[in-house]
C-alpha cells in the first residue's frame with residue numbers, strides 16, 4: 001500500500017504539527033498517534049499530541065499523560081497544521097473538533113462511515129488498522145522504524161484485528177507489515193500480554209453478568225446483552241473487559257451479530273457496541289442509530305434509558321438480519 005505524495009509533502013512542510021485522535025481512544029488510535037508523533041519529531045517537526053479521552057480502556061491507560069485532553073489549553077495559532085488519525089468524522093474529536101476548522105488538516109483513517117473532512121485525505125477502509133497507514137507514511141518519509149514506534153504500530157494493528165483473528169486471506173499485506181514491525185522490535189507475546197493479561201477478578205464478574213443476561217434473538221442469529229450503570233459503579237468501569245464479552249458471545253454457534261448495550265452513568269443514555277462474524281454490516285446498523293465504525297465492529301450512543309435502548313437495538317438488529325445487511 002502506498003502513501004499519497006501530498007501527505008508526505010504535507011508533514012514534511014509543516015514545522016509545528018498537532019496530532020489529534022478520536023474520543024474514547026483505542027489502541028489503534030493511541031498507537032497511531034504516538035508512533036507518528038515519534039517519527040515526525042525525528043524528522044524535525046515540533047509535535048503536540050491531543051486527544052479528548054476519556055482514557056477508559058485499560059490497555060491505553062499507561063499513555064494518558066502523553067496527551068493534552070483539554071482544548072481550552074491549546075491555541076490553534078501555535079500550530080501550522082493538524083494530522084487527524086483513526087477518526088472518520090470531525091465530531092468524534094470531541095472538544096478538539098474546532099481545531100480542524102482553523103488549520104490545514106490531513107486525515108489518516110480506515111473507517112467505512114462518517115462525514116469526510118480535511119484537506120488531505122489518506123482514507124482506506126480495506127486497511128484493517130490506521131497504524132498500517134502510519135507505517136507506510138513513516139517509511140515513505142525514508143525513516144527506519146524505531147523499537148518504540150514498532151511496538152506502538154503493532155499494538156494498533158493487534159487491537160483492530162483482534163490479534164489478527166478478523167483478517168481474511170486478502171489482507172496478507174497487513175501481516176507482512178506485522179513481520180516488519182517484529183523485525184524492528186515489536187513482540188507479539190508482550191503485546192498480547194499487555195492487552196489481554198493481568199485482568200482483575202472484578203472483570204470476570206463483569207463478563208459473567210454480560211453472559212448471564214444474554215438474549216438470543218432471530219433464531220439464535222443474534223445475541224443481545226447489557227451492562228447497567230450499577231455494574232460500572234460496583235465493579236469499576238475500568239474493569240470492563242469488552243473484548244472478552246465480545247469473544248465469548250460471538251463464539252456461540254449460530255451467532256452472526258452481537259450487541260452489547262451499556263447504560264451510562266446518568267441513566268438517560270446508553271453506549272452500544274456491535275460485532276459481526278459473517279456478512280452482516282454492523283457499521284450500517286450503527287450508522288442508522290447515529291454512530292459508525294467498521295463492517296464487523298461498530299458502535300453508537302442512544303439517548304434513551306436502558307429499557308428503551310434495548311428495544312431500539314433489538315429491532316435494528318432484527319431488521320438488519322431480515323434485509324441481509
Ligand SMILES: [Mn+2]
Nearest residue numbers: 028086130160
Ligand atoms: Mn482503527
